[in-house]
Amino acid sequence: MIDLDLILLLFLVICAIAAVHMKDLLSATMILTAYSLIMALVWTNLNAVDVAFTEASVGAGITTVLVIAALSRTKRREED
């Protein structure tokens, strides 16, 4: 079996780089949510279920809502 951990970490790095390089801030937020979800899978794979639970509920749930709520009060696109 191919190492699941390696695939997840590869996705993690791709998501992190994509979130930094995205000009559309709403897309960046969504990619950050995907990053959090993959991170929760990594924690589960490391047998740290409690941390995975926290990561899934706080990282993927509440943080996304709060960042989008903050985004609604500013401009959606990054200027450069």
Added chain:
Amino acid sequence: MQDNIILRTVTRILIPFIQLYGFYVIMHGESGPGGGFQGGVILGASIILYAIVFGIDQGRKIISEKLSDTLNSVGVLIYAGIGLICVLFGGKYLEYNILPLGSAHLASDMGILGIEIGVGITVASVMITIFFETARRER
């Protein structure tokens, strides 16, 4: 989003199950994964979902500013109160098994459960407060 009937119906059906799961996570914090913090976040997320779908003002009718401010401190009060009750019965701060509830094991379980409930109340209401304060419209 107020006129989307699918969103409204699904939210109305889903919210009781989300809250039941949040209470389950709080109650089983000492024997399995989860606990006061995670359960509190799930409980807060159910109210936040309601406020997103039905509007901020409608959400503030369910949890008023006064109620969420009170719940913020009630959770801390429960946590500190259980700790101080342990001191009153002659133990250290948060030394549950000194509590007079029959066996020391039962007392420890009940003490941890009380702590989890206090943490859950505070975390849920703080999440709700942060969301409402961030999403509020400027007057």
